Amino acid sequence: MLKTFSIGGIHPNDSKISAGCAIEVLPLPSKVYISVAQHLGAPANPVVAVGDKVKAGQVIAEPAGFISAYVHSSVSGTVKSIGPRKDLAGNNMTHIEIDVEGDEWADGIDLSDTLVTAIPEDNKEILDKIKMCGVVGLGGATFPAHVKLCPPPGKKADCLILNGAECEPYLTSDYRIMLERSKEIVVGAAIMKQVLGGCPAVIGIEENKPEAIKVMTAAVAELQASAKGYDGISVMPLKKKYPQGGEKQLIDAVMKRQVKSMGLPIDVGAVVQNVATSLAVYEAVQKNMPLVTNVLTVTGDCLPMENQHNYKFRIGMPLSYIAEHAGGIPEEAAKIISGGPMMGKAIANLDAATVKGSSSLLYLTAAQTVRGVESACIRCGKCAEACPMGLEPFLLQKYARNNMTDELEENAVQDCIECGCCLYSCPANIPLLDIIRIAKGDVIRIIRTRK
Amino acid sequence: MEKLLVSPSPHLHTKTSTKSLMRDVVIALLPAVVVSVLFYGWSELLVLGVSVASCVLLEYLITKYLLKGTCTIGDWSAVITGVLLALNLPATTPWWVVFIGAVFAIGVAKMTFGGLGQNLFNPAIAGRVFLLISFPTYMTDWTKPQGFIGNAVTDAYTGATPLGLVSEGGAGAVEGMDYMNMLFLNIGGSAGELSAVALLVGFVYLLARKVIRPYITLSIWATVAVFSGIFWLINPAEFTDPLFNLLTGGLLLGSIFMATDYVTSPMSNWGGVVFGVGIGLITMLIRYFGAYPEGVSFAILIMNSVVPLLNKWFHTKKYGR
Numbered sequence: 001m002l003k004t005f006s007i008g009g010i011h012p013n014d015s016k017i018s019a020g021c022a023i024e025v026l027p028l029p030s031k032v033y034i035s036v037a038q039h040l041g042a043p044a045n046p047v048v049a050v051g052d053k054v055k056a057g058q059v060i061a062e063p064a065g066f067i068s069a070y071v072h073s074s075v076s077g078t079v080k081s082i083g084p085r086k087d088l089a090g091n092n093m094t095h096i097e098i099d100v101e102g103d104e105w106a107d108g109i110d111l112s113d114t115l116v117t118a119i120p121e122d123n124k125e126i127l128d129k130i131k132m133c134g135v136v137g138l139g140g141a142t143f144p145a146h147v148k149l150c151p152p153p154g155k156k157a158d159c160l161i162l163n164g165a166e167c168e169p170y171l172t173s174d175y176r177i178m179l180e181r182s183k184e185i186v187v188g189a190a191i192m193k194q195v196l197g198g199c200p201a202v203i204g205i206e207e208n209k210p211e212a213i214k215v216m217t218a219a220v221a222e223l224q225a226s227a228k229g230y231d232g233i234s235v236m237p238l239k240k241k242y243p244q245g246g247e248k249q250l251i252d253a254v255m256k257r258q259v260k261s262m263g264l265p266i267d268v269g270a271v272v273q274n275v276a277t278s279l280a281v282y283e284a285v286q287k288n289m290p291l292v293t294n295v296l297t298v299t300g301d302c303l304p305m306e307n308q309h310n311y312k313f314r315i316g317m318p319l320s321y322i323a324e325h326a327g328g329i330p331e332e333a334a335k336i337i338s339g340g341p342m343m344g345k346a347i348a349n350l351d352a353a354t355v356k357g358s359s360s361l362l363y364l365t366a367a368q369t370v371r372g373v374e375s376a377c378i379r380c381g382k383c384a385e386a387c388p389m390g391l392e393p394f395l396l397q398k399y400a401r402n403n404m405t406d407e408l409e410e411n412a413v414q415d416c417i418e419c420g421c422c423l424y425s426c427p428a429n430i431p432l433l434d435i436i437r438i439a440k441g442d443v444i445r446i447i448r449t450r451k
Numbered sequence: 452m453e454k455l456l457v458s459p460s461p462h463l464h465t466k467t468s469t470k471s472l473m474r475d476v477v478i479a480l481l482p483a484v485v486v487s488v489l490f491y492g493w494s495e496l497l498v499l500g501v502s503v504a505s506c507v508l509l510e511y512l513i514t515k516y517l518l519k520g521t522c523t524i525g526d527w528s529a530v531i532t533g534v535l536l537a538l539n540l541p542a543t544t545p546w547w548v549v550f551i552g553a554v555f556a557i558g559v560a561k562m563t564f565g566g567l568g569q570n571l572f573n574p575a576i577a578g579r580v581f582l583l584i585s586f587p588t589y590m591t592d593w594t595k596p597q598g599f600i601g602n603a604v605t606d607a608y609t610g611a612t613p614l615g616l617v618s619e620g621g622a623g624a625v626e627g628m629d630y631m632n633m634l635f636l637n638i639g640g641s642a643g644e645l646s647a648v649a650l651l652v653g654f655v656y657l658l659a660r661k662v663i664r665p666y667i668t669l670s671i672w673a674t675v676a677v678f679s680g681i682f683w684l685i686n687p688a689e690f691t692d693p694l695f696n697l698l699t700g701g702l703l704l705g706s707i708f709m710a711t712d713y714v715t716s717p718m719s720n721w722g723g724v725v726f727g728v729g730i731g732l733i734t735m736l737i738r739y740f741g742a743y744p745e746g747v748s749f750a751i752l753i754m755n756s757v758v759p760l761l762n763k764w765f766h767t768k769k770y771g772r
Contacts, residue, residue, distance in 0.1 A: 007770050012463055169463065248770060258771035335456040342461045349455065369462045375526065376568035378469055381718040385664075390769035394718065412769055420461030427469045428568075434459050 002207055004239035005249035008388040010421045012242055012342070014208055015169045018299040018308040023176050025312045026325060028103060032075050032316030033095040033353040034060065035087055039136040040143045041067030046096055052079045056314075057106035057290050059132075060096050069144045070134035071096075074292035074314035076104040088338050088345055088352045095353065098316070108288045115183055116286035117227040123195050126285050133284035134291045134356070139163050139245065139274030140343065142357040145281065148273065149195050151266045157196040158269030161254050162189050162278055164205040164212065165238060165245035168340025171360050173295040174275050176310045178205070178212040181279050182219035188278030190229050191285050196271055200232040202254050203275070208240045242342060243419040247272045249388050261415050262447075291315075291356055298322065300363030302332040313354055319361060320350035326361070334366035341369075342420045372429040383422035383432055389415045393422035393432040400439035405446060413440045414447060469567075472713075473527035475662045479653035480534050480708065486649045487642035490598040491542035495642050501546045503533030505553035513562045528567045532556050535575035535708060538643025539701065539748070540582070541592055548589050552578040572755045573715045576705075576748050583748070591615070612644075614700045614744035643704045650703040663711040666723040667730075671706040672697060674731025682739060690739060700745030702734065715755045722758075722765035729754045 037043035044061035054060060054073040061071035077100045085095040105111060120126055131146040151157055162185070166174040178185065185203075193201040203220075205213050217235045224230045236254060243249055248259050250272055257268040265272055273281075276294065283289035298309040307327035319338070323329055329336070329350075337344040338352075339359055383393035391412055399407045413436060422432040487495050510529040514522045523529075536552055556578030564570040583590045593612055643650070657663045675696050682690040696702065710716060710730055717726050730750045737746025 007768065010465075012465075252770070260771045263771070333455075335458075335462060337462055341463045344460060344462065346457045346460075346462060347455070348457050364462055366456070369456065369464075371458070371464060372468065375469055375523075376566065378472075378528075378568045378713045379718060380472065380713040381664075382467075384718060384767050387767070388770065390767045390772075392718065392767055411766075412772065415770065415772075418460070424461050424463060425465055425467075427465070427467050427472055429464070429468070433461065437459065 002237055002239040003253050004241050004244065005246075005252040005388060007252075007390045008386050008421060009241040009243065009249075010386050010424055011240070012169050012424065014240065015301065016172050016175070016208070017170065017301070017303075017305075018172045018297050018310055019175055021172070021176070021308050021310050023180055023295055023310045023312050026314070026317065026322065028075060028100050028314070029317055029321045030100055031080070031318075032098050032100065032314060033085055033318065034071060034074065034098065034316035035085075035353065035355055036061045036071055036094045036096065037087070038071060038142060038315065038355040038357065039069040039134075040141055041065060041069070043094065044068055044071045046082050046094065048079050048082075048096065050079050050081055053077070054079060054098060055104050055106040057109050057292060059290075063144075067144060067147060069136050070132060070290070072134055072290040072292050073098060074316050075100045077101040086352055088347060088355065088358075090348060110287040110289065115187070117183075117187055117223060119187070119191055119194055119229045120285065126191060126195055129285045129288070130281055133280075133289065135277065135280045135284050136291065136356055137274060138276035138280065138294060138357055138359075139247075139272075140339070140357065140359075142355075145273065145277055148271060149192055151196070151271070155266045156269060157199045157266065157271045159199055159255055159271075160189065160193050160196055160201040161250055161270060161272045162201060162203040162275050163245050163247075163250055163272055164203050164209075164216065164275045165250060166209070167206060167240075167242045167244040167246075168342055168344070169242075170299050170362050171297050171340050172299070173297045173310055173359055175209050175212055177279055177295055178209070178275055179215050182215045183223060184282040185216070185275050185278045186219045186223050186230070186233060187286060188280070188282035189233055190223070191281055192271070192273060192278065193232065194229060198232070199269075200234070203233070203235045204238050204244075204250055204254050205235060206238050206240045206244055213237050243388055243417070243421065246388060246417055246419055248417065261412060294354075294356060294358060296322070296354065296358050297360040297362070298326040299360065300330065300333065300365075301368065302330045302363055302365050303327075304330075313358070315356055315358075316353050318351065318353050319347070322354070322361060323350050330363055332365045333363035335364045335369045337362040337364065342424070343418065371431070374430055375428045377428055377430060380427060382425045382427065386421040386425040388419060388421060389417060391416060393436060394430075396439065397430065397432050397435045400435045405439075405443055408439050409443050409447070414443050416440045469526050469528075472662055473531055475657065475660050476531050476708070477527060477534060479656045479662070480531070480538070482649035482652045483538060483643050483646065483704070484534060486646040487538065487542070489600050490645055491595070491642055492598040495537075495542040495598075497546060498540055498542060498544055498549050498642065499534065499537040501549045502537035502540075502553055503530055505550050506530070506533035506536065506557050509553060509557040510562065510566075513558065514566070518562070518566075523566055526567060529557060532561065532574045532578075535643075536578045538704060539575060539579040539641050541590065542642050543592050543594055544582075544589055548582060548586050551585070552582045555581040568714055570714055571758070572752055573709050573712045576709055576751050580748050580752060612700065612744065613695070614738065641701055641704070644699070644701050647698050647703055650707055654707045657707070657711075664720065664723065666720050667710050667716055667727040668706045670724045670727030671702070671710060671731045671734075674728045675702065675735055678732060678735040696735070696738065700738070701747045702745075705747035705751055706730070710751050710754075715758060717758050717761040717765060719762070719765040719767055722761040725765065726754050726758065726761055729757065
């Protein structure tokens with residue numbers, strides 16, 4: 001019996017159409033627009049001026065607080081402008097526009113493919129490198145990685161969990177890096193494990209990716225046989241169920257522990273990092289390579305097979321550039337999503353530029369995505385059955401529609417992880433999550449002001 | 452592509468809809484419908500036809516002219532009420548009595564509360580109990596009409612249901628009754644009670660299609676089996692045995708199709724278990740000590756009224772709490 005999380009979950013068709021497409025490197029565009037807010041926390045402060053010459057990998061914005069991150073130029077060229085531009089969410093955010101000239105990298109960055117397996121001994125040096133290279137969590141939340149790797153005093157990590165679940169339908173970028181960069185990911189895991197004090201590391205991968213399970217297991221075995229510091233790393237196949245890759249769900253699946261409401265994973269001794277983050281940690285620590293590239297899936301049922309891609313992109317590339325390179329927007333596309341179909345953002349146009357956490361450009365047709373007409377709740381309880389947090393969405397939406405904040409808090413609306421299982425499952429097309437999301441924001445604000 | 456759609460996540464939706472769920476319930480009822488029509492013939496077809504047609508028509512008229520809102524007959528729920536009401540009546544019920552039952556089921560029990568999703572009581576059962584109290588003679592006339600096939604199996608007991616016999620003559624009255632007959636072709640009773648196997652096939656279908664969860668049904672069965680088992684072991688001469696109680700008096704029809712009605716049953720699994728135990732207990736108390744030979748309908752109605760409380764008391768197990 002394969003492990004999985006214990007409460008709720010759904011089984012949407014996984015639609016991994018682009019799984020067979022090897023990672024291709026996108027050619028450089030003529031311009032990039034690099035946002036200063038590519039991470040959770042305070043937007044970074046630009047440290048370059050218009051007209052400055054920059055090299056790829058050079059710092060162009062510095063963190064503006066404890067929870068913030070460095071931003072680097074992904075290309076070499078001249079800073080053309082610094083000013084507001086619409087980001088993926090449609091909000092105005094400071095972007096640094098750079099005209100691309102050649103492809104010259106900052107000093108000290110190792111651009112070779114050579115695998116470096118020897119792990120530096122000094123943990124402080126490792127954490128500094130992770131911080132200086134602007135590594136953030138690439139599983140969706142883009143939380144600065146070095147913060148997560150420094151448990152607060154009194155808390156100890158019992159297990160590092162690498163998230164290779166990729167439970168969102170359609171996305172295949174994590175799958176591809178697990179196949180093509182398996183050893184680098186394992187080295188990254190060993191580095192993070194050492195920083196955390198030598199706890200075991202478990203790489204969780206869903207059973208619908210047998211090839212990734214095989215390749216990652218082999219990579220772990222090979223590194224354990226040939227280098228030091230790789231003991232205690234293992235691959236754990238998981239049952240296919242959405243949202244397996246949710247942090248709280250993955251901890252439940254792998255460690256059989258549950259994070260308390262409003263608590264942090266480290267409270268139960270868990271640190272969760274995405275496999276893509278592990279690769280970024282490897283690049284930062286072993287190669288001095290800042291986080292300026294990532295892998296993104298271009299996919300959709302309405303996209304011809306030859307136009308399905310997994311691209312290695314430089315951050316700041318406009319989505320329109322990537323879409324054109326992949327053969328244009330398909331006729332039937334009614335909605336374009338940045339991210340997975342369950343939690344990703346629908347975007348109004350392709351003007352926005354890619355960020356560190358960009359994972360996909362997904363085209364959905366009207367038939368797939370247009371919601372049905374809302375009808376009466378038939379009290380089937382399917383939303384409560386699907387909720388991986390054990391909440392009762394039918395009840396929460398009722399309270400939310402009546403602004404009953406006390407009842408909402410009692411029934412744990414603040415625990416909602418916005419995975420979308422309730423809305424996905426509702427046979428009456430009730431916009432459960434839309435309503436609950438707003439109520440959750442209100443209740444969390446109330447809880448904060450109380451403190 | 453002209454303009455892109457923008458909406459909050461999630462961007463995908465299950466294919467399961469209210470309509471498809473309700474249609475699945477109708478499909479699950481088909482085996483029982485087919486068996487009842489085969490064995491009760493034209494009169495059963497008439498009961499079914501009048502019941503379904505009047506339920507759908509009444510809901511149409513009420514939503515359209517009385518409530519002046521969206522017409523909801525497309526969701527198939529009125530069809531379910533119609534089929535269930537018909538299966539809960541003797542095949543000999545006159546058409547106008549069936550119609551009155553439909554008026555009460557849809558007009559009173561369902562639409563006065565606000566239609567699908569709002570009703571406190573299961574409409575079909577409410578309709579049946581209304582008829583049982585208003586027209587007791589029609590509702591207990593178990594004369595067997597001429598069916599399309601078979602006659603022999605049922606001849607011996609024509610004129611009374613097994614539970615009716617027990618009610619009058621004690622457990623001895625049904626001694627030697629063949630359970631295999633009851634499993635496949637029950638004797639006298641409401642049309643839907645005819646074949647346990649047909650109902651069980653429907654149950655398996657509903658579970659396989661994930662339309663219902665098994666907790667309510669199984670806890671009813673377990674309660675009835677345990678309760679009657681204890682009494683039967685103490686005094687087999689007076690009390691009927693567990694299997695007899697499970698197979699007769701509409702217990703299967705009620706526990707599979709009516710106690711599991713989404714709207715009128717608890718939302719949580721534990722709430723469902725308590726709901727089922729309550730139905731089982733009340734059913735057996737009525738059967739052993741009450742005035743009516745069976746008791747499933749009353750038991751379900753009584754427990755329907757407790758559902759809001761059960762929903763308040765029993766919640767799902769929350770993550771990390």
